[in-house]
Structures are given as C-alpha cells and as structure tokens.
Amino acid sequence: MYTTAGRIGYSECDDNWRLTPQGLIDRFQDCSTLQSEDLSMGERFVREHHATWILASWDIHITRLPAHAERVETATWPYGYQGLFGFRNYTMKDENGELLACADSHWFYFDFDRERPVKVPEEVVKGYEKGFGEKLDREFAPRKIVLPEGYTEAPSFVVTKRDIDSNRHVNNSVYLGMAMDYLPPSKDLQEIRIEYLKAAVLSDTIVPKVHREEGLSVVRLDSKDGKTFAVIEARER
Numbered sequence: 001m002y003t004t005a006g007r008i009g010y011s012e013c014d015d016n017w018r019l020t021p022q023g024l025i026d027r028f029q030d031c032s033t034l035q036s037e038d039l040s041m042g043e044r045f046v047r048e049h050h051a052t053w054i055l056a057s058w059d060i061h062i063t064r065l066p067a068h069a070e071r072v073e074t075a076t077w078p079y080g081y082q083g084l085f086g087f088r089n090y091t092m093k094d095e096n097g098e099l100l101a102c103a104d105s106h107w108f109y110f111d112f113d114r115e116r117p118v119k120v121p122e123e124v125v126k127g128y129e130k131g132f133g134e135k136l137d138r139e140f141a142p143r144k145i146v147l148p149e150g151y152t153e154a155p156s157f158v159v160t161k162r163d164i165d166s167n168r169h170v171n172n173s174v175y176l177g178m179a180m181d182y183l184p185p186s187k188d189l190q191e192i193r194i195e196y197l198k199a200a201v202l203s204d205t206i207v208p209k210v211h212r213e214e215g216l217s218v219v220r221l222d223s224k225d226g227k228t229f230a231v232i233e234a235r236e237r
Helices: 021-038 043-049 122-127 172-182
Strands: 002-007 051-062 071-082 085-094 099-111 189-196 205-213 216-222 228-236
Touching: 002 021, 021 051, 021 071, 021 085, 021 099, 021 172, 043 051, 172 189, 172 205, 172 216, 172 228
Parallel strands: none
Antiparallel strands: 002 071, 051 099, 051 189, 071 085, 085 099, 189 228, 205 216, 216 228
C-alpha cells in the first residue's frame, strides 16, 4: 500500500466547499502515479520503454466528500494482473480513519511503438511487487457499463489544450468534469462508474448524450461520428 496525506485545497472544491468528484479522481490518480515514481516505474520508465498504463474503468463509492481544509489520507495498491489488464484499489480516509471514498480500477498496458495493448511484462509485475496488496473486501461493479436506451443530446464542445495530459489525450478525470454539468449535485452522488472506450485528443468535438431515470444518470461522451469516448454512470443516494 502507498499513501499520501494532505488537506483539501480551495481549488479542489465546489460551490459547497467540498472536494469535487473530479478532484477525488485527481487525488487517486496522483497517489498511484507517485507510487509508480517511488517504485522506479514512473515517468523515466515510461519514456525508456515507450509503454504505459491506460485506464479502462473506474467504480468509485462515495460515503462523504471531504470539506475544504480537511485533512485526508489517500491510499492505493495494485492487487492483480490478468493478460493485458492490471487491477488497482484506492481509498480516502479522514483524520479519524473513517472511510470517505474507495474505488476499484481496471487498467491495460499499452505499447506506444506497436500502438496497441500488450500483455503486462514480467518486469512491470515485479516492479510493483513491493506495493502489492489484497483486493478490498467490497462488491464492485464490472468494468463494462450496460447502456440504457434513450438519450437527450446536449450542445457539443471542442477539446482544448487544458484537457490534455502527458499521453496527449484527454486526462482521465477531465471526462468526469465534462459530464458533471449533466449529473446530480456532487453531494447527492453515491457511486460513479466510468468506462473509457476511445481516447479524445486535441480539437476533437465532444457530443454529450444524457439519460436520466430515478436515482440514475448516464452520460455518453461521443464523437461527431457517433463513436463513444467515455461513459459516465452516476447513482444517487
């Protein structure tokens, strides 16, 4: 297990002075990338091997989003590998050790030279051995989201430079930020699932398509030709 500790900053908060769901994903993402750096599996390894982990899905369970200036501890650990995929858990706790949020995530290992996912190399598996842990004793949803029927199309928008990360595509958490305009208020969210299907890049047009029913919202972020970049499913309390 790898942990980081700190306080919730103003720039991470919504209009209710609470950590945003996108900020929660950013905290989780930063925790795992820092673990990779400390295990010598980070930026330098990625540049030398022309390969990296690409996120396939999130299942995030939220008990409570922490408040501005609150002290939190974020933790992460990989717990298994299967073929192309690696699996990783996350938790966020308050200073009393109470669970604020936890997550399950599925990743695939991507070779930039071959431009495709590949089986996780033994070198990579061994590199993460020190940070390995047991899967959380909690029921998480599968990677794939079953799509409902019937959507309302929202106004489209274009991917800009601020959306792009070091892999030159839209960052994982930004997709959730894009969907938040069509989801219930952060305080009402109990579970967020995200399935990533196609990487959006600079200047791509995003077409949001929204489905709502009692206690459930689904946002598809599509391309102009109808291909889906990501699906966000949110369940309310």
